[in-house]
Amino acid sequence: MPQPDDNPGSPPHASGTTNAGTAPPDPATVEKLRSTIGSLSTATLRQLDADLPWYRGLRPDERSALGLVAQKGIASFVNWYQKPVSPAWVLSDVFGTAPTELTRSISLQKALQLIRVVVQVVEDHVPFLAPAADQGPLREAVLRYSREVAFAAADVYARAAETRGSWDTRLEALVVDAILRGESSDALRSRIAAVGWTSQARITVMVGSAPPEANVGFLNELRRVTGRLAEDVLVGIQGDRLILVLGGVRDAPKAYPRISELFGDGAVVLGPEAESLVTASSSAQAAFAGLTAARAWPGAPRPVSSEDLWPERVMSGDDTARRSLVRTIYRPLVAASNGLEPTLSAYLTLGHSLEATARALFVHANTVRYRLRRVSDVTGWDPLIPREAYVLQTALVVGRLAASAAPAPTGTGPPAPTGRGSRPGTVPSR
Structure with a gap:
């Protein structure tokens, strides 16, 4: 065998x-x-x-x-x-x-x-x-x-x-969380360097709801899109909320609406610009405060600046918004004199009528027009636009309440207002 x-x-x-x-x-x-x-x-x-x-x-x-x-x-x-x-x-x-x-x-x-x-x-x-x-x-x-x-x-x-990708994701989440909590330390600076952040431009925090399909594929698409529109980006998902920390956004008027399309349903809010990641906590807090108050403005643009939501934020109890209205609108109006504050008050009270305001103040209608233009120059908000007139009216209310509660500060004049043009990604409600 x-x-x-x-x-x-x-x-x-x-x-x-x-x-x-x-x-x-x-x-x-x-x-x-x-x-x-x-x-x-x-x-x-x-x-x-x-x-x-x-x-x-x-x-x-x-x-x-x-x-x-x-x-x-x-x-x-x-x-x-x-x-x-x-x-x-x-x-x-x-x-x-x-x-x-x-x-x-x-x-x-x-x-x-x-x-x-x-x-x-x-x-x-x-x-x-x-x-x-x-x-x-x-x-x-x-x-x-x-x-x-x-x-x-x-x-x-x-x-x-x-392994490196998983670690980078966890480290990025830690940096975003530290920014939201307002941490400012050498450890945060070390983490920022570790995630590879290089942008030296101003920082904007963008918050809104996360889409239901916020999986790995979605995050890759998000990074791909934001990588073309900004120098740097940090992504954080906390529960049903999506947080983007953007640095060096290019062509902001077009970039912010494009990025907002990647969020889920509901409002998308932009915080004010910050100098660096370490100081971006105030931008994040303003953005989250705006997101909470945004439901009170159903017709808000998407995205909407947290500063455009000052009236709603005041009504929801946001003391930061109240102080901002007093500092950037009410006090500059009062300091400007030339009848700006009484003219604005009469114009808003009398149904936005130039003729009625002129009769009440015993001035010509052109004088009212001139003063309202000066209001826009001083505050950055145009009283001839209904939404911005609402912001100005809210500023008058909270400013008078603040003035009655404490005497106005003496010495140097009030800080210069930020002006509407300095708010990132603002979508005019004209």
């Missing part, structure tokens, strides 16, 4: 052939390979230094880590050549504890260049490592081995990218 090895149609015997179905390598060739691991490693390092300029520019510790990878690769090839096994060994035997250092030192493209040099060195030494009859199988083994190492290297980089 014939033995299994005598039957060419039977599967290879485990002890007689490799798992690839090829004849086992010559023991003398294996022993020669083992004895030349050191010299092959030395030749490989010399070749890396000669062929790869970027390798020569690495720090000594980085060169050492890559040299160790190359040496392990050659040693593992000998084991694999003797008995090919599953490619899972590559991750542990070749790279060992090096994946972190490797992926930080060089890109995947450079890693593949390194593998190519190692394989070329081994292949060039084939005539000295095996007799003529064994050189063909040995070269084939080198090529198959290089394929396994290349795939393993790609796997290492993919795993490292996934």
